[in-house]
Amino acid sequence: MSFAEIDAACTAFTQQERLPGLAAGIVQEGRLTHVTTIGLADIEAARPVMAETAFRIASMTKHMTALAVLALRDQGKLVLDAPVAEYVPQFAAVKPATRDSASVSVRHLMSHAAGFVTDDPWGDRMLGMTPAALDALMAEGQLFARPPGLAFEYSNLGYALLGRVLTNVSGEPYQSFIRRTFLDPLGMARTTFDAFAAMKQDFAWGYRQDEGQWSRERIEPDGEVGAMGGLVTTVPDFARWIAFLLDAWPARDDPESGPVRRSTIREMGLWHSMPWPLELPGAVPEATAYGAGLMNSVHGKLGRRLHHSGGLPGYGSHVLMMPERGCGVFAFANRTYAPMSRLTLRLAEMLHDATATPPLPPPSPFLAQAVESVVAAYAAGRIEVPGAIFAGNFLLDTPARYRDAELASLKERLGEGRLERIEPTHALGGKFTLACARGRLKGTIILSPDARPGLQKLVLTAEPL
Incomplete structure (x- = not known):
């Protein structure tokens, strides 16, 4: 297989899904080995997608938020099984799902097991929520679908609350903590939560198509819900992030060199919620469960894969990592809820088929x-x-x-x-x-x-x- 075949698969997918533009990256052996760019970042100006074009990556932000929580845990500043109200006092006003419900913990929020109602359509339009609005929601909102810990309910609100936890525990705004902890140490200079600042450089506008006509989606501002899906990034920047995560495998005795411990990164893939069969078009369902900001699936060909999608009005994205192979694939598009997980899986299978099986470690x-x-x-x-x-x-x-x-x-x-x-x-x-x-x-x-x-x-x- 050549990278030309990767480009061809991306081109076919772009045409099939009618995407204005697409950017994809492949990370192998700790570096970005290939970039594919197709189509337009700005339809009206006929400006093409380039390697440095910035996209919103939506819920792919969640695993960065989760790792930030784990980093504070490592520092002894919070306890994952402590009630959320211990770190966000306003949460004490939230009416429980039932009188005998357990307290919602930080771990519940991270693993989407808090029992909150699934809130994708609502949450995707709430990025600009103010602190006062989040406080009011905790005081007056109808948050629960069922008691905590009973089932997986994907919740943007849960990750918004994790942003507030990070702000209160770290003593600085969530966005500032993320930049100081991850973005600056990893050299991710073009990654930001401020979409309006990103627009001043090479930026992919988000689009929707109705009755064959393209129109720009409204760009939501940065706000209290940014911890669930507010990041804007580029292929080179995100490749640095994926290389950093993949470096956590295999477990070894080498000195630590990253912003957080390798063992903490590996913890993100541990199952913390109810497993379910992930349905894939034309494939056998995979055993899947949510860890800490990442889904962990067992694929018939690829083996264990860690992955997460992202979707906002105007954008779709997905990242897939094969930690035992040290390989990651990710893709961004600027069309509302573009199903990028179908592409990353296809690219991962192509890479798997074209590369030799990794050598076995020596037996003890x-x-x-x-x-x-x-x-x-x-x-x-x-x-x-x-x-x-x-x-x-x-x-x-x-x-x-x-x-x-x-x-x-x-x-x-x-x-x-x-x-x-x-x-x-x-x-x-x-x-x-x-x-x-x-x-x-x-x-x-x-x-x-x-x-x-x-x-x-x-x-x-x-x-x-």
Whole structure:
């Protein structure tokens, strides 16, 4: 695959979805490796989209907000499971969903589990809400669809409240805290919450189409709801952000170099809400749940992917990261609610198909020794070979004579074998393959968490020729 094929896929998508303009970026190995730009940033002036054209990215702002909350948690300035009212006193006036409802926590807000009604159409027009208006909403609004913690309800209001939490806890405006914590350290000079300031440079105007006619959408100003979807950014700037996030994988002992700890970034992908099957056009639904500002899905081809969409009147966007591959794909468009997740998934699949499978990490010494003992046991036809280390449960669960009979049966079917590969899942477990005369022997192994880890589980499967 060449980047020309990426450009062709973006062009076809732009035509199919009737987008005025599109910008897409690919991040690999810590840098922006390709940019695609198509169409117009300004229809009336016939001004094309360029690499430095700024787009509103809407709800893709949420994972930056969530990471900012986690950064304050790391600093010991807030507790995720504390009631929101502890940091936003006005929230104490909010009438609970039921008399026996649990208090809404910061974690509930981050994971869309506060029980608030889903509010996309309303919230997308509320970016310019004033502090007084948010206070009034907390005092008088009908916020709840159900009690907190019972289900996933995507809530822009929840992230607006996180912006207020960040303001009150940090002691400075949310936007200022984000700039000081992330934007300035990462060199994201063209990224801002002030769309009107962004308009003074290369800016993509947002459009809608009615009865074949394009018209500009109203640009909402920066305000109290900016924490849910107010960012304006460019492809080079956003690539810096994605490279920063992807650098959190794999977990390792290197010195920390980013604005927040790598482990904190990885925490964003942990599921904190009810899982649901994410429906994809023409594909098998994916197991998906919301973490902290990012969705975590298990894709049949790509494996685990972290992603989030964004949509506002005039704009659509999506980011997809494959952390185990160190790769990210994102795309912006200037048409109302453009379905950019369909494009990023297509581009990610193209990249997956064109790149080699990442090399496996070496097995830990404990895992390697355990696999070697199983290989020796298979060759000897008995499980208790010299050097084998068993956990206390292993031969109690399946006595040696039954293990020996299993080995004899497998060897009769497959013949002699040699170790072909070890695929670690982690330091204390993984899979291995023996190439045998008449097929392959597949094994899954888990070690015990002892000072000297031993075999606690072993599953062997024959794959005859």
